[in-house]
Amino acid sequence: MALALQAFEGGATLERARCWADEQLSNSTSILVAGLLDIYGKLSASAIQLVCEQNARLRAEEELALMQQQHVRQVLEEQASGYQQQLEFLAYFDPLTGLMNRNGIIRAIKTTLQLNYSRKGEAALISLDLDSFSKINALCGEEAADRYLGLLARQNPKNHPFAG
Numbered sequence: 001m002a003l004a005l006q007a008f009e010g011g012a013t014l015e016r017a018r019c020w021a022d023e024q025l026s027n028s029t030s031i032l033v034a035g036l037l038d039i040y041g042k043l044s045a046s047a048i049q050l051v052c053e054q055n056a057r058l059r060a061e062e063e064l065a066l067m068q069q070q071h072v073r074q075v076l077e078e079q080a081s082g083y084q085q086q087l088e089f090l091a092y093f094d095p096l097t098g099l100m101n102r103n104g105i106i107r108a109i110k111t112t113l114q115l116n117y118s119r120k121g122e123a124a125l126i127s128l129d130l131d132s133f134s135k136i137n138a139l140c141g142e143e144a145a146d147r148y149l150g151l152l153a154r155q156n157p158k159n160h161p162f163a164g
Helices: 001-009 012-026 029-091 102-115 133-140 140-153
Strands: none
Touching: 001 029, 029 133, 133 140
């Protein structure tokens, strides 16, 4: 390039200056320059391809992160719903027997009176009490007594021998 510049400054045309420089270097410079330009072109193309691939990877990572966040949010909502149901069950039912506890009974009575019997003014409530159940606990052990209580709670009253 310096030789071509020197010839150009000496008054030669650009084409003649290039030809003279090529002759001076026996075309080695032009081969070198062509090789460098070829390498530069390939490096530029590779750099552009790498930038495109990096952008595609970043978009894929963002999409994956969004999908993971949505999945985590869905799982947390399902767990929260399950915990809410469990808390509501524990608030109104006995976990051992599955029968309503005091809060559940009061809620059921209020709902029934408000919805079903408000016009008639009639209602009936049957309550069963197991007297001296603490003796069964003491005699059989708490675990056996709990199992017995669970069996009693699941009995179908229609199958009871005293059902009429």
